[in-house]
Amino acid sequence: MTPAPIAVALDAPDLETAAHWAALVTPHVSTVKVGLELYLRYGPDVIASVRGASGVSVFLDLKLHDIPNTVAGAAKAVARLRPAILTVHAAGGAAMIRAAVEAAPHTRIAAVTVLTSLSEADLGGIGLSGPAPDAVRRLAVLAVGAGAGALVCSPQEVAAVRQEVGDDIVLITPGVRPLGADSQDQARVATPEQALADGADLLVIGRPITAAADPGAAAATIAAQLRRKIATP
Numbered sequence: 001m002t003p004a005p006i007a008v009a010l011d012a013p014d015l016e017t018a019a020h021w022a023a024l025v026t027p028h029v030s031t032v033k034v035g036l037e038l039y040l041r042y043g044p045d046v047i048a049s050v051r052g053a054s055g056v057s058v059f060l061d062l063k064l065h066d067i068p069n070t071v072a073g074a075a076k077a078v079a080r081l082r083p084a085i086l087t088v089h090a091a092g093g094a095a096m097i098r099a100a101v102e103a104a105p106h107t108r109i110a111a112v113t114v115l116t117s118l119s120e121a122d123l124g125g126i127g128l129s130g131p132a133p134d135a136v137r138r139l140a141v142l143a144v145g146a147g148a149g150a151l152v153c154s155p156q157e158v159a160a161v162r163q164e165v166g167d168d169i170v171l172i173t174p175g176v177r178p179l180g181a182d183s184q185d186q187a188r189v190a191t192p193e194q195a196l197a198d199g200a201d202l203l204v205i206g207r208p209i210t211a212a213a214d215p216g217a218a219a220a221t222i223a224a225q226l227r228r229k230i231a232t233p
């Protein structure tokens with residue numbers, strides 16, 4: 001069966017747990033995501049551990065955000081690990097995004113627009129006034145212009161971003177919660193089915209899968225729902 005377009009966020013405190021989750025979910029999903037918690041604790045070895053024998057795509061979520069020269073060096077340092085996707089913050093600006101794209105030519109650079117944990121009130125607090133979709137669209141256009149091949153936004157903006165950037169850009173949505181699930185620290189959320197219907201290519205899902213009693217079964221259930229949605233849109 002084709003794996004569902006889900007990146008499971010392996011936000012685990014230790015490598016054994018992350019590798020265990022990865023083994024449980026990889027029959028059902030296309031991608032696993034390594035974030036700051038694991039990478040800062042274990043470094044490059046973590047990539048091979050979660051990739052395992054399955055050869056699942058690895059999404060390295062380091063959300064780089066610094067001056068272009070520093071980001072170029074960081075992107076080059078991790079490019080040799082051949083992650084399928086590497087994140088940078090779009091707010092780092094066009095030159096920074098371009099530096100990452102040039103430094104990691106075999107990795108898709110995904111620009112994070114506005115974190116899904118930020119509400120409209122939070123945006124005002126950091127000086128990004130106006131509705132979240134406006135800021136997301138602005139940053140999306142800037143990032144694509146700088147060569148980003150993927151964008152990260154919430155499912156609430158994905159339809160608008162798709163309209164803005166067309167079909168060639170991979171749209172990635174965290175902030176995904178099955179119906180009735182706790183949104184926790186996520187502010188701009190939608191269900192997996194809605195995210196897919198609105199044009200997301202890859203859904204990032206962490207705790208709704210990894211905190212389940214059986215992460216493999218949780219991943220299989222969401223994957224089956226998405227496959228049904230793909231078959232009968």
Ligand SMILES: O=C(O)c1cc(=O)[nH]c(=O)n1[C@@H]1O[C@H](COP(=O)(O)O)[C@@H](O)[C@H]1O
Nearest residue numbers: 009035061114115116152174204205206207
């Ligand atoms: O870049 C990301 O993956 C990301 C961007 C964003 O705006 N919001 C966001 O939640 N994420 C990541 O997506 C994952 C969401 O996890 P859950 O909230 O547990 O589903 C975490 O690993 C976050 O670091």
